[in-house]
Amino acid sequence: MEDSDYTNLFTGKKSNDITLHLDPNQVIDDCFLGARVSWIKDDKSYTTSCRTLVLKVRRADKRRILRPYLQHIHITSGEVEQKKKGLKLYINIDSHEQNRRWRSVPFNHPSTFDTIVMDSDLKNKLISDLESFLKTKQYYQRLGRAWKRSYLLYGPSGTGKSSFVAAMANFIGYDVYDIDLSRVLDDSDLKTLLLRTTSKSVILIEDLDRFLMDKSTGVSLSGVLNFMDGILNACCAEERIMVFTMNGKDHVDPAILRPGRIDVHIHFPLCDFAAFKTLACSYLGVKDHKLFPQVEEIFLTGASLSPAEIGELMLANRNSPSRALKSVITALQTDGDGRGSLNIRRQWTDNSSRKSTEDPGEHSGIFSREGVHAMKDFRKLYGLLRFKSTKISESFDTTPDRKEGQSYGS
Numbered sequence: 001m002e003d004s005d006y007t008n009l010f011t012g013k014k015s016n017d018i019t020l021h022l023d024p025n026q027v028i029d030d031c032f033l034g035a036r037v038s039w040i041k042d043d044k045s046y047t048t049s050c051r052t053l054v055l056k057v058r059r060a061d062k063r064r065i066l067r068p069y070l071q072h073i074h075i076t077s078g079e080v081e082q083k084k085k086g087l088k089l090y091i092n093i094d095s096h097e098q099n100r101r102w103r104s105v106p107f108n109h110p111s112t113f114d115t116i117v118m119d120s121d122l123k124n125k126l127i128s129d130l131e132s133f134l135k136t137k138q139y140y141q142r143l144g145r146a147w148k149r150s151y152l153l154y155g156p157s158g159t160g161k162s163s164f165v166a167a168m169a170n171f172i173g174y175d176v177y178d179i180d181l182s183r184v185l186d187d188s189d190l191k192t193l194l195l196r197t198t199s200k201s202v203i204l205i206e207d208l209d210r211f212l213m214d215k216s217t218g219v220s221l222s223g224v225l226n227f228m229d230g231i232l233n234a235c236c237a238e239e240r241i242m243v244f245t246m247n248g249k250d251h252v253d254p255a256i257l258r259p260g261r262i263d264v265h266i267h268f269p270l271c272d273f274a275a276f277k278t279l280a281c282s283y284l285g286v287k288d289h290k291l292f293p294q295v296e297e298i299f300l301t302g303a304s305l306s307p308a309e310i311g312e313l314m315l316a317n318r319n320s321p322s323r324a325l326k327s328v329i330t331a332l333q334t335d336g337d338g339r340g341s342l343n344i345r346r347q348w349t350d351n352s353s354r355k356s357t358e359d360p361g362e363h364s365g366i367f368s369r370e371g372v373h374a375m376k377d378f379r380k381l382y383g384l385l386r387f388k389s390t391k392i393s394e395s396f397d398t399t400p401d402r403k404e405g406q407s408y409g410s
Contacts, residue, residue: 006026037058039056089175092177102177116164148240153245156268159308160268176202182211194232194236201240202242204243205244208252229261292325294329313327
């Protein structure tokens with residue numbers, strides 16, 4: 001349509017949509033496999049319920065291109081319709097009515113492959129893998145395999161696994177079916193959920209490793225294996241992407257990880273210096289800073305935090321890049337040595353309670369190693385004094401006000 005000599009412009013259903021319409025008897029040329037074809041809007045056969053387009057193909061090209069060209073049109077029109085309808089997120093609910101096991105909401109997640117933090121080479125390989133999958137229906141059918149692809153995303157919490165799933169769904173234009181295994185009654189119920197998914201969808205099961213260790217659930221290991229690669233899966237999982245997330249795969253039954261059940265394994269590590277620079281550019285608009293060498297040095301010692309933890313610190317201090325970077329440095333020094341995940345909400349609350357007893361100009365970052373030790377010493381002193389004077393106890397109370405703590409943590 002964009003290549004035609006003239007078109008009629010109309011607004012679409014959405015305010016920013018523009019629709020192009022043909023005039024009667026207008027000709028649009030197309031090229032397919034080196035052959036030139038023409039489409040003509042036939043005004044004579046126009047009725048209120050039908051609009052006719054006449055396709056003209058050269059006699060010499062007809063046998064070679066007609067069937068694949070019509071198949072191409074069919075596939076392309078399906079992709080257009082998929083994009084127009086808008087994506088949905090489905091979650092399984094507790095219901096005695098089999099037809100109402102899924103509840104949907106619009107899928108408006110903003111994550112894209114441009115916004116997620118990931119090694120650029122790995123990201124490009126995954127994008128190519130998804131694009132290849134979308135184009136290989138005939139190839140899968142020739143192999144006698146179900147047209148599906150399965151991914152395992154594993155790594156610590158906060159490393160971007162869920163955001164990657166959202167970016168994947170937005171990229172290929174697929175709905176997302178998020179299966180909560182704790183709401184599944186038994187193996188048969190899990191099969192029923194699979195039966196009621198649609199094509200062009202991402203089927204997601206998060207924290208699969210944690211679920212497998214929970215022996216009190218109704219779904220067995222055998223049920224999970226059949227869900228991933230059983231006869232029902234082969235019959236009902238056409239044109240689907242299956243995604244499973246785990247914190248780690250070291251203690252998972254190897255039968256789950258074998259090829260056929262999991263096609264692609266993707267590790268989501270804690271943040272390194274390269275990922276840190278990407279976060280700093282995204283959150284703070286900073287591509288270089290005088291504190292970067294200090295941050296890099298700390299990363300080289302083995303200290304690390306998750307991208308979510310570092311991103312939260314930058315978000316809280318987005319108006320001051322220097323303060324944001326200093327807060328990241330402090331967090332890496334105190335909580336980035338692998339002893340545990342940084343509790344951002346707790347640290348914010350502790351920081352708010354220190355404001356009344358610390359000199360505002362003493363520390364430039366949110367957290368400080370010296371400030372933590374000083375706070376512990378102060379609490380010991382407070383414990384000795386509280387028995388002598390109620391007034392002293394009240395004046396030295398370091399428990400943060402509930403209202404203030406909620407506002408910082410929200």
